[in-house]
Amino acid sequence: MRVQGNKIMSQTTGQPVSLAGSSLFWSNAGWGGERYYSANVLGWLKNNWNATIVRAAMGVDEGGGYLENPAREKAKVKIVVDAAIAAGMYVIIDWHSHHAEQHQIEAIAFFKEMATTYGNSPNVIYEIYNEPLQVSWSGVIKPYANAVVAAIRAIDPDNLIVVGTPTWSQDVDVASADPIQGTNIAYTLHFYAATHKQSLRDKATTALSRGVALFVTEWGTCEASGNGFVDSASTQEWMNFMKANSISHCNWALNDKGEAASALVTGTSPMASWSDTFLTASGRLVKGYVQNWAGTVTPPTTGGTATKVEAESYHVMSGVLTQATSDTGGGLNVGWLDPGDWMAYTVNVPTAGTYTIQYRVASPYTGGQISLEQNSGATRLGVITVPNTGGWQNWTTITNTVTLNAGVQDIAIGVPVGRYNINWWSFTKAGTAARVASSPELQLYPNPVQNKLHLTLTQPGTAASLYVINAYGKPVQTLTLPASTSPEAAISVEGLEPGIYTLRVVEADRTTSTKFVKE
The missing domain is CATH 2.60.120.260 (Galactose-binding domain-like)
Structure with a gap:
């Protein structure tokens, strides 16, 4: 994948790429989410959800994380990366920290090793800082990012790098005003649908207008706390926004922790495959979007x-x-x-x-x-x-x-x-304008029509009078249909001029009217 302007493009097709998948939970030992760092889970995500990307969220400086035991945490990441490559999925190697600038030396060493091991695989994406806190972009985050990016680029000149932004990766507008110099760099945007609404999308729009590419490496259907209610209406608005702007995304989180953000119900075994009965309300909602993303499907x-x-x-x-x-x-x-x-x-x-x-x-x-x-x-x-x-x-x-x-x-x-x-x-x-105007009882097809208009009568068994009325209210065609036991009927409209017409049907004690378009 290649960053071109504010889009991430396919190097082979030259078209924007929009991936959809899941983020695993913190990898930290003893936190519970590490159970799902397996090839079995990756296979389930690809085959059941049609996921095209997965994120390995390697915990860094919290208890049980990388700084405590680098070998153990790297091993978990490598299981996920190797499985993703084998499955033909993209994979994000995520330095999952809120204080990465305090551990720059360790981050450089880690990403140099990842670039050496996986730099020849186009599947791999480096996320060098998960969620900075409310710290300076130009004074803190950008200098850290420049150092880590330079270390990666000395080994891997072309794989995508995603850089975290201030305020839990929300201030993408701030980062876009002072972007990092280099190639194939995108900026992290995180949202939780029940908390973050139009104001955050406005920040994203500003960043895009300045020509930087965004990648939603983490998002949730609920509140930013990971709990609260599943806001499906706001989730839908975010899906529409990402679809319209060809933004890739990973949902938080493929895990069974007892909170609203988890996709799996508590106690779900990591030995997938799982039926939908193992999915939470959030998991079911997210699956529908991921499964049908594929670059062609528009959500509701x-x-x-x-x-x-x-x-x-x-x-x-x-x-x-x-x-x-x-x-x-x-x-x-x-x-x-x-x-x-x-x-x-x-x-x-x-x-x-x-x-x-x-x-x-x-x-x-x-x-x-x-x-x-x-x-x-x-x-x-x-x-x-x-x-x-x-x-x-x-x-x-x-x-x-x-x-x-x-x-x-x-x-x-x-x-x-x-x-x-x-x-x-x-x-x-009822009583408001619908997308296609028609009577709730009289069915017409095809509509628009070129030659023959079919209709389903509401009172078969009785004679019917049909009137075709033009846009000026003038009848241009009149005919009578004899009584028939079949509700199906058809009239020729081949001689009509193109335009919008009303078909009025009088059947016994009922009159119905429906508009149709003559092509």
Whole structure:
């Protein structure tokens, strides 16, 4: 990887690199986290989470750390680094200290040895200072960093080096105003979602605007103390920010300590592999992001009054697979859906009430079903039928209405009847503008349309009158459909000029209207 401007780039593709994975806990003897410094754990991270990076957080000056027993702590790091190289993962060798400037001689000796051993491996990243305290960048941290960087570069001229910044690696704006001279250097940004919000992202934006690259070597879903509540809404905002700026990240921490930041429940054996029952609330949330990061997946985003959730951003699932989609925006869709499959998402519903739910679907079959559920399927919020759209990548949006409680919660998509693909789903408070306007009862597809518009009638068995109305409110097409037992119908719109139209359908005692786009 090569730093170019404010991005970390792939040397082979020339494109920005954004890695996602986990940080191990302090390596210190007797602290508990050292149990997970194993090749077995690395294999599980890669195969189960699709992690592309891991961080070995070698404790330095605390009890049980490197200064107490250098050989023991180096051995733990080497187990992780060797396993990462074998697995084809990136690995951060982290000098995990809050006082590294007090141990500069020891740091230089350690990183000279690491550079000698691993300098020829492009997988290895050196993090030379985890979290400086509230000390001077130019007067304390930068002189230390210059000395350690020079020692590494005398042996390894090109592997990435990440440098800690003041105030627990938050003042990246301060560091960016007086950057280190050299090549392939990035700056550490740490955040904990329940504590750090927009003001810290503003600091990061300032640093990026000055042309330095950032690397989030540690972040948590909870408060900066490592405890408190799991703030999924703030986590989502941070994920959006890192995705938009191609920033790599490692979550704190793959450990079973009894605190909110831990990904594993207390007592989890290091002899993985672990099912999701061994993951904490934070672990389940983080797994969903790491597993689907891969440079192509956009986590749930909020825009306007509609919250859009990418189908593949589940934090846990059963039986489904993903594939590249040809739908607008690209990315992945979820497919291979069979009865009994499901996907679970953590969402934040702003207020209780009635919500319009939209699903972006495609199917060459009629009769698939989507069930919006809670409580492991015991509570069904609403069920909708997936129409035949004419192909696995012929996309349309279908809509129904459900009642949701307020707050952060797990909502699942269940599959009573399969044979369809889903790209995204969204929820909008009823009475506010949705991303795609449509009646909650009249389904149209494809939309936009070129030739033939398919619709699902709300009252099959009765005759229906259809009116196509242009943007000026003038009817431009009228026809009558005879009574039929099938809810499926179709009309030709090939002769219409491109633009936005309203389809009004009169069936017995009910009139429904839906907008569509003619391409």
